[in-house]
Amino acid sequence: MSAETAEQAKVELHGANILAAIKQSGVEFVLSVPDIVTSAGLLRPIANDKALRLIRVCKEDECIGIASGLHYSDKRALILIQYTGFLDSLNAIRAVAVEYKQPICMMVGLLGHEPERLPTQSGRYGVRIIEPICEAMGIPHHLISQDSDVAKIKPAIDKAYADSFPVALLIGRRPLAS
Amino acid sequence: MMKREDCFKALTRHVKDEIVVATYSSAVEWNDLGPRVLNYFSMGAMGLASSHALGLALANPNRRIIVLDGDGSLLMNLGSLVTIGAARPKNLVHFVSNNGCYEANGGHPIPNPKVDFSGLARSAGYAHTYDFSELASFEQQVGHVIAQQGPVFATLFVERSRPLTYDYPALYAADKRRALKAELQKG
Numbered sequence: 289m290s291a292e293t294a295e296q297a298k299v300e301l302h303g304a305n306i307l308a309a310i311k312q313s314g315v316e317f318v319l320s321v322p323d324i325v326t327s328a329g330l331l332r333p334i335a336n337d338k339a340l341r342l343i344r345v346c347k348e349d350e351c352i353g354i355a356s357g358l359h360y361s362d363k364r365a366l367i368l369i370q371y372t373g374f375l376d377s378l379n380a381i382r383a384v385a386v387e388y389k390q391p392i393c394m395m396v397g398l399l400g401h402e403p404e405r406l407p408t409q410s411g412r413y414g415v416r417i418i419e420p421i422c423e424a425m426g427i428p429h430h431l432i433s434q435d436s437d438v439a440k441i442k443p444a445i446d447k448a449y450a451d452s453f454p455v456a457l458l459i460g461r462r463p464l465a466s
Numbered sequence: 467m468m469k470r471e472d473c474f475k476a477l478t479r480h481v482k483d484e485i486v487v488a489t490y491s492s493a494v495e496w497n498d499l500g501p502r503v504l505n506y507f508s509m510g511a512m513g514l515a516s517s518h519a520l521g522l523a524l525a526n527p528n529r530r531i532i533v534l535d536g537d538g539s540l541l542m543n544l545g546s547l548v549t550i551g552a553a554r555p556k557n558l559v560h561f562v563s564n565n566g567c568y569e570a571n572g573g574h575p576i577p578n579p580k581v582d583f584s585g586l587a588r589s590a591g592y593a594h595t596y597d598f599s600e601l602a603s604f605e606q607q608v609g610h611v612i613a614q615q616g617p618v619f620a621t622l623f624v625e626r627s628r629p630l631t632y633d634y635p636a637l638y639a640a641d642k643r644r645a646l647k648a649e650l651q652k653g
Contacts, residue, residue, distance in 0.1 A: 346545025357521020
């Protein structure tokens with residue numbers, strides 16, 4: 289194993305760290321359609337965490353409406369979905385989150401993303417277009433690919449609520465379950 | 467067959483501090499009955515009224531949320547019936563006005579005007595479901611319907627409305643959203 293490969297092999301992302309950051313951000317509700325990227329490392333621990341209320345929805349755009357309704361009473365929500373669901377929800381995100389300036393916080397699993405690459409350089413077309421779409425829509429986005437990236441989560445969610453504007457947290461590697 | 471505006475007039479006699487979430491033609495006719503700070507006009511993305519309402523219901527468990535949905539709108543978000551049926555908010559009452567068409571988009575028919583919305587809601591897990599096609603019956607029972615422990619669903623079989631004026635900029639004005647948020651933050 290080369291030194292570079294060995295260094296890459298040490299790069300990890302732990303779901304427990306993400307979960308802790310979500311709770312530190314004041315999130316009370318998690319709205320989700322399961323995503324295989326975050327299924328074991330994040331969604332399952334969330335489902336078992338009594339400090340969070342998990343609302344399982346049938347289709348991702350429901351999350352946008354639910355999060356909007358919650359924010360009117362200052363209840364914080366995190367939407368946990370796959371990038372395919374993000375793409376499917378773009379009209380709701382366009383209208384409710386962007387045009388109406390609402391703090392819709394989305395954590396988006398980049399299924400098929402190669403963690404050693406930037407998402408815009410992914411071999412997967414669907415992954416490659418996510419950050420450009422966020423930029424076209426003016427949505428701040430942050431890549432969470434390793435444990436050191438987890439520190440971005442709380443400031444990003446706090447800023448979304450302070451500015452009343454959406455944010456996308458892109459999960460670029462399967463979080464480890466333990 | 468009823469007129470939607472007559473149903474809404476009957477409903478106004480029972481609405482006090484409830485949040486009313488209304489979409490498209492229902493929103494126009496409800497808004498025409500008078501301004502309320504606790505009106506929430508489901509914005510921008512057709513079909514999400516029931517999802518907005520679920521968020522409001524979860525955030526405000528001591529306040530009743532009434533949804534005035536349309537048949538075309540609900541067809542775009544049928545999964546929300548299952549989501550609401552599972553979340554079981556006790557304070558959510560969901561009306562759908564069934565006139566069999568996309569009234570705000572030219573009056574074209576919905577794919578199957580015979581769809582049984584109340585049956586779908588019942589199988590999705592709503593606690594109580596109702597169908598109304600006679601105004602006298604609705605007027606007599608509406609107070610009871612909205613007082614039930616939810617989630618409650620009722621289909622209103624209505625005629626196509628008189629021609630409506632869709633003033634969306636006024637309906638979706640940002641000051642309405644700010645006023646609603648301020649009111650809810652009073653607790």
